[in-house]
Amino acid sequence: MMQDYCTVVTGAASGIGYAVASKLLAAGESIVAADLNEERLAEKFGGNANAVVIACDLTTEDGVKCLFEGIKSRFSGVRGFVHAAGFDEMAPLGMIAPDAMQRLFAIHAIFPVQFLGWMAKKQNRAPDAAAVLISSLAAHEGAKGHVAYAAAKGAVEGFLKSAAAELVEKGVRLNAVVLGVVETEMSQGWIGKLSKDQRMALEKGYPLGLGRPSDVAEVVKFLLSPAARWVTGQAIVCDGGHELT
């Protein structure tokens, strides 16, 4: 029987996820575009024969089940997985609600662990599958108001190598990209509030400029591809030279 595999891109309705999904579609790949935002999914992928859209909340059990069922109803399994769904909930120490912290862990750390566990099973994937997670420099350097988000992204980098060690035995590669500031709706939430001087100071810290979603999509596409067949368990920093400043 002919096997029909897809790449699952979460957060596909916006920013980095949308850039990744678009790049894969342009290369003729079949994707599952998953996101909370049903309207935007329809707007961006409606009518594209190579894109199956699944609207789901990946912080809930029902949402995750809906994603797994949606994939299996249409494809033999997964060849690629890119987890770009996410959000930040900024709050200073003392104002971080436990449920807000739980939501951040649910989307950034718990869901991808669940998905990778599902993907590890032979019947759910291609023999040469690969996955890419998205971390943030917030887990590496201090940023006021980002304690809970930094903790959740730190968890991603924390489990990366252990998960990759289990997956490599099954022929599945797992890597992460660790991003500096990329101009998307998510970052616009706080960049938009900066004064002119603060914006200039931010840009000064990025010798190659702030990131564009397409900059990230290029790296993700490479990590998913056979060209990266010898790369696994790595957290690759993409930050426009920020760490050098």
Ligand SMILES: NC(=O)c1ccc[n+]([C@@H]2O[C@H](COP(=O)([O-])OP(=O)(O)OC[C@H]3O[C@@H](n4cnc5c(N)ncnc54)[C@H](O)[C@@H]3O)[C@@H](O)[C@H]2O)c1
């Ligand atoms: N933009 C940056 O500067 C930056 C920097 C470092 C890391 N990141 C990470 O990159 C990833 C993508 O962020 P972005 O900047 O493209 O953000 P974005 O806001 O443009 O896109 C995120 C998408 O995730 C979806 N989403 C949110 N919660 C969801 C849920 N519970 N279930 C399903 N979908 C959900 C949203 O609907 C949205 O379409 C995130 O993990 C983010 O933490 C972004």
